[in-house]
């Protein structure tokens with residue numbers, strides 16, 4: 072995952088109701104410019120930039136308009152399967168666009184849980200919730216607290232209010248962060264696959280990307296695992312959620328048959344391993 076420019080692009084999908092500023096965000100990210108008026112066509116953009124020590128080739132899909140009918144939903148689902156990370160966007164001056172985010176997040180959960188990407192076999196794809204148009208102070212309909220709560224309730228990776236019009240740095244940091252979250256998710260996924268014999272190596276929790284130290288990565292992992300268990304609000308009928316699927320049983324573990332005493336010794340060894348990383352079952 073370290074060298075995206077050579078290996079494969081990092082694919083980001085921008086989702087949100089019509090008029091929230093999706094195209095403005097992408098154009099700002101690619102060209103650093105804010106034009107004001109944009110065409111409403113769905114389009115994929117490519118942009119290579121450095122994130123921490125990685126040279127990342129971003130492929131950004133700017134979806135157009137609202138997605139109301141079934142055909143649009145079908146198209147949206149296949150695009151969701153394509154993406155490695157998501158920017159879920161609303162406008163702080165439009166309550167309707169804020170409410171639309173729940174529906175879109177459920178669509179992401181639904182589409183991603185059916186078939187995980189083989190390039191990024193992660194259980195939790197990164198989704199960053201963005202409240203755009205923070206410059207429209209007097210037209211505000213959604214508070215920052217509401218945004219935080221929505222982020223928490225929907226199990227998004229992070230929340231941020233920004234103004235695409237006013238601040239290029241904030242736009243840049245959205246894409247940096249989503250890449251970092253994907254990288255972290257990927258590491259968690261490796262961890263889950265090898266959870267039956269946890270011998271933490273510095274390779275897994277190492278400093279090689281320079282962006283996170285061991286402690287913060289462990290803390291982040293811990294809180295993300297907790298997040299996986301959090302109940303999510305149900306506002307539509309297509310997404311039954313089974314939190315126990317996430318971590319109660321480790322995937323691909325075959326437990327060899329042991330005598331009672333060996334089994335006892337092995338299980339306390341395993342408990343010790345879990346405690347060593349600060350996760351208690």
Ligand SMILES: Nc1nc2c(ncn2[C@@H]2O[C@H](COP(=O)(O)OP(=O)(O)OP(=O)(O)O)[C@@H](O)[C@H]2O)c(=O)[nH]1
Pocket residue numbers: 087088089090091092093094095096106107108109110111112134135136137203204205206207233234235236237
């Ligand atoms: N005040 C303000 N206006 C913004 C900001 N970002 C985008 N806009 C404006 O919002 C309008 C809609 O922006 P778009 O980028 O076309 O929105 P979109 O989400 O791509 O819309 P669709 O293509 O219809 O889905 C444009 O007039 C932008 O100039 C912002 O940060 N502040």
